[in-house]
Amino acid sequence: MAGTLVTTNVVQTAVAMGLDALRQQVVLPKLVNRSYEDRIGPAARQGSTVNVAVPSAITTRSVTADVVPPAVTAVTPTSVSITLDQWKEAPFAMSDQAISRVQAGILPMQMSEAVKSLANTVDDYLWSLIDSASGVYGYTGTAGTTPFASNVSQYLDARAIANNQLMPMDNRFVILDADAEANALQLTAFLDASAAGTKETVVEGEIGYKLGARWLMSQNVATHTETNSPSSWLVNDASVAVGDTTITVDGGSGAPVEGDIFVIAGSTQTYQVSSATSTVITMTPTVKYAYADNSALTFKGSYVENMLLHRDLIGFAMAPLMETEQFQGGSMSATAVDEDSGLALRLEVTRQYKQYQWSFDALYGGAVVRPELGVIIAG
Numbered sequence: 001m002a003g004t005l006v007t008t009n010v011v012q013t014a015v016a017m018g019l020d021a022l023r024q025q026v027v028l029p030k031l032v033n034r035s036y037e038d039r040i041g042p043a044a045r046q047g048s049t050v051n052v053a054v055p056s057a058i059t060t061r062s063v064t065a066d067v068v069p070p071a072v073t074a075v076t077p078t079s080v081s082i083t084l085d086q087w088k089e090a091p092f093a094m095s096d097q098a099i100s101r102v103q104a105g106i107l108p109m110q111m112s113e114a115v116k117s118l119a120n121t122v123d124d125y126l127w128s129l130i131d132s133a134s135g136v137y138g139y140t141g142t143a144g145t146t147p148f149a150s151n152v153s154q155y156l157d158a159r160a161i162a163n164n165q166l167m168p169m170d171n172r173f174v175i176l177d178a179d180a181e182a183n184a185l186q187l188t189a190f191l192d193a194s195a196a197g198t199k200e201t202v203v204e205g206e207i208g209y210k211l212g213a214r215w216l217m218s219q220n221v222a223t224h225t226e227t228n229s230p231s232s233w234l235v236n237d238a239s240v241a242v243g244d245t246t247i248t249v250d251g252g253s254g255a256p257v258e259g260d261i262f263v264i265a266g267s268t269q270t271y272q273v274s275s276a277t278s279t280v281i282t283m284t285p286t287v288k289y290a291y292a293d294n295s296a297l298t299f300k301g302s303y304v305e306n307m308l309l310h311r312d313l314i315g316f317a318m319a320p321l322m323e324t325e326q327f328q329g330g331s332m333s334a335t336a337v338d339e340d341s342g343l344a345l346r347l348e349v350t351r352q353y354k355q356y357q358w359s360f361d362a363l364y365g366g367a368v369v370r371p372e373l374g375v376i377i378a379g
Contacts (some may be wrong), residue, residue, distance in 0.1 A: 002252045004347055006099065006356055012334045014102045015347035018335040018360055020343055025119030027218040028126040031173050032314040033369070034342040036082060037121050045319075045363075046087045051079040052315045052369050062246050080134075080369045082315050088121050089361035090114035110247050117378035118345075120220055120360075124258060126366055127222035129314060130305060131259040136163055136270040136313070137284050138375035139261050143301035148183040155211060158375040165372040171311040172213040177221035180379050181207070184215070219359045224261075226302045233297040233301040235264065236279070244287040246280050249297065256281060261300040261376070264291050270300075272371075284371055304379030313373040316366040321346040 036050050056075045064070075093115070098108035118292055119365050140143070140157040147154040153176065162172070174185065186188060190207055207215035233252030240247055244366050247264075256262070256276040271283040281297075323346065324334040333348040342366075350357040 001217075004351055005360065006332070006342050008332065008334070010099060010102055010118060011261055012336075014111065015314070015334045015336045015360075016347060016348060017102070018111060019338055019345045020117040020170060021112060022119050023102040023115055023338055023341055023343055025116055026123055026343070027175060027216055028123055028314070029316055029318075029343060029364075030341050031175075031216075031309075031311055032126065032316045032366070033311050034316055034318075036315055036317050038155060046084060048084045048319065049365075050082050051365070052079045052082060054080060068210045080315065082317050082365050082367045084317065084319055084329060084363050084365040086122075086125055086361045086365055087361065088118060089359045090118040090121075091357060091359040094356070101342050102140055111358070111360075114358075115345075118360050118362060121219040122140055122362065122364060124222070126314060126316065127305065129366055129368050130307070130374065131222055131224050132368065133258050133274040134284065135259060135272055136307070136309075136371050136374035136376055137261070137270055138162065138369070138372070139270040139300065139378060140375060141303070141378035142376045143303035146179045146183055146304075147306060147377050148180055148187060150187075152184075152187060152189055152211065153310070154221040154377050158262065158377050159212065161310055161375045162310075162373075165375070167310050167373050167375075168223055168312070169212065170362060173307075173309055173311070174207075174213045174215040174377075175221060175307045175309070176215065176377075177304055177306060177379060178217060178219065180304070180377070181215075181217040183337060191331050221307075222305045224259045224303055224305060227257050229301075230256045230260065230299045231296075232263075233293040233299075235291050235293055235297070237294040240287055240291045240293075240343075242287055242290060246282045247287065247291075248280055250279065252297070256299065261303070262297050263300075264289075264297055266291050277376060299376065303376065306377040306379050308375045308377060310370075310373040312370050316346040316364065318342060318364040320344040321361065 036052055046351040092110045094110055098208040100148045101108050131171045138161045141154045231254055233249045235247055239250040256273045258273055261270055271286045272301040274282045274284055320335045320337050322332045331344055331348055335346045337344045346361050
């Protein structure tokens, strides 16, 4: 009986419902820049790459009429590679009764759980990029303290940092964990229609578009753990220069690790550790001030990565996987691509010793393209 239930139509219906559920579950993949996927091509496979050009600063100059045109300043383009190196699947089993529910247009529980698992995996991957060696360094708030307990000052601070880092004014998003959102939803600035200018927060139960950004909650907001509690580190260099990518340090305890955030005495500029040895810290961004020798480094501690970000912070790509319409070699599969979000999902059904094995899988990759387009609102 099961063999008659598993048809091409059932598989195609199931993957369409799975894609709809995936679109509802994920947060970050729908917000970041997806415009690079058309460069991957239909033959994409694990390991395929696409290079994303990073814009260079252009200087405006005065125009002076002359016979000889002025020399054009050479611009050396830079790029960031996105590699489709994440191929993940969520396998599950379904009874004949569950398959019948698919035929009726109802998403069975096990299928729903598989999609949820895959959605969480994709979201977690993008959050890990923010915490990576090329990650976000803009930072405000207090590590270990949930923001928005009494006002929106942490967001206003993040907005100021974003503006100073030249974040474009459009396509801005605030992503909060459940605790930060719970605090924000109680603020008069959002809850009181006379103050917020809309009843949206009260009616919809979500913050929506406020103060120049769209606010969302994610259950997958990451936490950076400051593993070694670094302290007492000092600059050990009398010639730290603006534009340096490393600083020489000494005197400290607790080795800094990738993703730790710190400031150097003499400015409020925050830096993120890319890598560190016992004597040298490599960080983003490049050194912004000429710090004096023996200037103290202060590390921020472990923090929840609530974020104000622009869509161009991260480049993300998903590639549709190959499908087979009929059982070939013991399996059948169907692929669906969401036209609006670009999300791609495949459902594969494999016949194994008197039963069927179902599996959702997806191929994707991403990279932090412009780390200056994000600000951590620590929690």
